[in-house]
Amino acid sequence: MTEHRLEAVDLDAATLPSATAEIEHERRVAIFDLVEKNSFQPAEAITGPYRLKLSLQDNRLAFDVTGADYARTYALSLTPMKTVLKDYLLICDSYYEALRGSSATQIEAVDMGRRGLHNEGAELLTARLEGKVAIDHETARRLFTLVCALYRRG
Structure with missing residues (x-):
């Protein structure tokens, strides 16, 4: 039986913005x-x-996939994902700010919104990859986190 899984994931350092x-x-x-x-x-x-x-190329998200018998790059337009990416990054900023001095109730409320947008982004990514790469929900969530890392501006 073949293992359809990732053994390594890299983010293109040339397109990865600096981060906190x-x-x-x-x-x-x-x-x-x-x-x-x-x-x-x-x-x-x-x-x-x-x-x-993973990298950004000409406002496209590039998935460069290689395996023992496989090599292919999938380029996905970011346009359908921009709204959820922007909203998610804004709520993440609010979450990090809340962690620095808000009450537990406020942190929990922001985190609930953050998780909801994260799920929405993962579902959108799964749909964008349909017919190209099959992924489960948890894989989609983690990939969405990495897409956000590439998308984040400065």
């Missing part, structure tokens, strides 16, 4: 969690595991 300590931590955790447990099956691939490099 919190954001850098989220990137590292998302990559670690993604490599530890994921479901990633390119449509035409026969065997895994795969390596993934």
Whole structure:
């Protein structure tokens, strides 16, 4: 039986904006969690595991996927995802600010909104990859975190 999973994930350093300590931590955790447990099956691939490099190229999200018998780059327009990306990044900023001095109730309220937008972004990413790469919900959530890391402006 073949393993359709990611064994490595890299973010293109040339297109990755600088980040705060919190954001850098989220990137590292998302990559670690993604490599530890994921479901990633390119449509035409026969065997895994795969390596993934994410980058931004000409306002497109590039998924460069390689495996033992497989090499392909998928370029997805960011336009359909811009609203959820912007909203998610704004609420993340509010969440980090809340952590610095808000009550537990306020932090929980912001976090609920953040998780909802994160799920929405993961579902949108899954839909954008349909017919190209099959992923499960948890893989989509972690990938969405990394897409946000690339999308974030300064």
